Amino acid sequence: MPVTSELTEELRSIAKDFVTARCNQWIAREWDERCHYPKELFDEIAQLGWLGIGVLEEDGGSGGSALDLIVVCEELGRGSTDLVACLSLTVSGLRTLVHHGTDDQRATLVPKLMDGSRRLSISISEPDAGSDSASLSTSAVRRDEETYVVSGQKTWCEAAEHPGTIIQLFARTEKTERKHQGISMFLLENDAPGVEIRRLPTLGRNITGVCEIFLDEVELPMTSLVGPEHGAWRMIQSELPLERLIIASGFIGATFQVLEDVLEHVKEREQFGQPVGNFQGVAHPLVDLFTRAEATRLLIYEGARLHDVGEDCVKEASMAKLASSELYADAVRSAMLLMGGYGYIREHPLTMHIPDSVIAPVAGGPSQIMRNIVARSLGLRP
Incomplete structure (x- = not known):
């Protein structure tokens, strides 16, 4: 089949x-x-x-x-x-x-x-609430029956600065003993009064851009609330598996592009009277990387299949994000070694992949968190 x-x-x-x-x-x-x-x-x-x-x-x-x-x-x-x-x-x-x-x-x-x-842009993380995003402190306080007043600081918000962007903002609307409760989601125009957006200078991922957002008593109407008040955490969790599969699919696409570029190079580049790809020291690392890439792609597809039939795919999505991000980083590092100086020239696309692959195991959920999620699905408690 x-x-x-x-x-x-x-x-x-x-x-x-x-x-x-x-x-x-x-x-x-x-x-x-x-x-x-x-x-x-x-x-x-x-x-x-x-x-x-x-x-x-x-x-x-x-x-x-x-x-x-x-x-x-x-x-x-x-x-x-x-x-x-x-x-x-x-x-x-x-x-x-x-x-x-x-x-x-x-x-x-x-x-x-x-x-x-x-x-759309999504704004969850804060300077003191990254992987522990439920610890966010940005507050949305009801001023009256029609208005919330939002104050706080957000960071690592992709594409937040571009015209026409609506920010899906997560803020605390109620102080509770359990930090995952009392969080709500709002729709925020990125040019609303009281909103200041600053682009962060990063090594890579400069097409979308990453921003920090400062919110100084921003007034939001009740109509900007999405879903139940205090109930945003479940909304976040319900969308995370597919989001991780999407992220993983981008990483595996980039990985295959890098590997195919290296394969073409080692077939054409000759040293000692033959293509360098004929040497086992070059061929074997490529074989290992292509094998991991094919297996990881199938894992991503299996996660998508489970999602399509309405079955739980949290484990598979977390595995896929973990495997694809670390594979992308490994593939780019190996590409640098196998292409030598050619991969170090700024005009070559590999120089774009270098910083992008470095952040891959962190962006969209760090590898350590992915491993914890998978461990819990296996009945372990790391």
């Missing part, structure tokens, strides 16, 4: 052609170097309907499956993992709105998210 359907493979072919023509790694490297956010590219992605893959058509989406979405993100990852982040922010936020938003929120925002005229 094939892992993917004929229709999914047709979608992969379309995505592959799109990435090759519009956002391959050579183009993405230039964008990254210039800290350029290609709005026109994401307008095209919206026109292709990819932002709504996996969301039912009757809910305003494009239909299709989680596996379809994973395949598209895998191909985008061949251009840059940052391109996947741009897409996944809106995709994840769109799903949250469809599942938990009010009728008015869905009617107003879903069409604008689908056509690309509005985009």
Whole structure:
């Protein structure tokens, strides 16, 4: 039985052609170097309907499956993992709105998210609440029956600064003994009064950009609340498995691109009268990396399959994120060794992959946290 359907493979072919023509790694490297956010590219992605893959058509989406979405993100990852982040922010936020938003929120925002005229950023982390995100201290206090007043600081918010962006802001609306309770989610315009956004200078991932957000008594109407008051933590947890699979698919796409580039190089590069790929010291590390890549991709697909049939995929999604991020880092490090000085030239896309792969085991959930989640699913208590 094939892992993917004929229709999914047709979608992969379309995505592959799109990435090759519009956002391959050579183009993405230039964008990254210039800290350029290609709005026109994401307008095209919206026109292709990819932002709504996996969301039912009757809910305003494009239909299709989680596996379809994973395949598209895998191909985008061949251009840059940052391109996947741009897409996944809106995709994840769109799903949250469809599942938990009010009728008015869905009617107003879903069409604008689908056509690309509005985009989403997600703001959970704070300077003192990263992996322990439930310890967030940003507060949203009711001033009256119609208004919340929000104050605090957020960090590591991707794509938050770009025009037309709505921030999905998580804030504490009630002090409780259990830190996972009392958290609510709001929709915040990034140019609202009292909001200050600063871009953080980073080694890589400069297409979307990473920001910190300062909130000084920002007034939010009751209509900006998404889902039940104090009930955002369950909403976060329900969307995390698919989000991790999306992240993993971008990493595996980037990994295959790096490995294929190295393979081409070692077949063409000759030393001592033969291609360097003929030497076992070169061939064997590549074989090991390709083997891990194929196995990791199947793990990602299995997680997507489970998600599509409504089964729990927390373990598989965490394994996939763990395996793909560490593999990406290992593949880039090996590529540097196998390509020698050629991989150190700034014009080569490998120089974009170096910082991106370094942050991969941290972004979207550190490897240590992923291992803890998997351990708990195995009945262990690390």
